[in-house]
Amino acid sequence: VTGTLYLVGVGPGDPELLTLKAVRLIAAADVVAYPAANGETNLAFEVAREHVPDTAQRLPVDIPMCVDPGPAQSAYDALAKDMRTELEKGRNLVYLCQGDPLFYGSAINLIDRIAPLPVAIVPGVTSLTASAAVIGRPLAARNDILKVLPAPLASGVLERELKSASAAAIIKVGRHFDRVRDLLYRLDLAGDAMIVEHATRAEQRITPLAAFASNERPYFSTILCAGGADR
């Protein structure tokens, strides 16, 4: 009998936002895998740490992050091969995923590579809902159309999508911040845009875009704003 790969969402950072199911599976895992760039444990592991059994094998995963997708795809191939070897021995694997595994998560790259061996997905609290919660503002209400817009999209695409949204969340802001900020000002959407950094973690910071120092760049953030439709 083969084991199962569980892609387990651990939520946005507050360990109390782990689900009971996540805790149960982590505590019973034979192998616990987690993203660990440059050998450093990452947030997903820190959130789950107290539930990882001493007996579980730890499998840090270092996926190269670069614009060329080639190296990352090769790293996922190698990881999936190692995981399949463990699963074929009948061992259960948990892969810890920040937030929710299927919401822009890197674990998505493993699903087809592990099939036809069993993969089960355990949803987690997303950074999207966590960001709305910490500012206490609805993400979307009534018939609002909420758009999730990755900041690396071209400015023209972002502009078009923002204009026709009732509400928007801009993610993966990072080095695109200046471009996104200029666009929000140009579309007159900066006024009520909020920058949420590290939602639910000790480092959490909430800043209106208009109050963000011009020489500052947000870190690990989501920008929540009203869209241009139905203003």
Ligand SMILES: C[S@@+](CC[C@H](N)C(=O)[O-])C[C@H]1O[C@@H](n2cnc3c(N)ncnc32)[C@H](O)[C@@H]1O
């Ligand atoms: C690759 S996506 C992964 C999202 C994750 N799977 C989830 O469900 O939250 C990473 C982006 O999510 C957003 N993000 C993740 N955690 C966050 C947090 N705690 N606070 C604010 N934004 C966060 C940032 O925009 C970041 O660039």
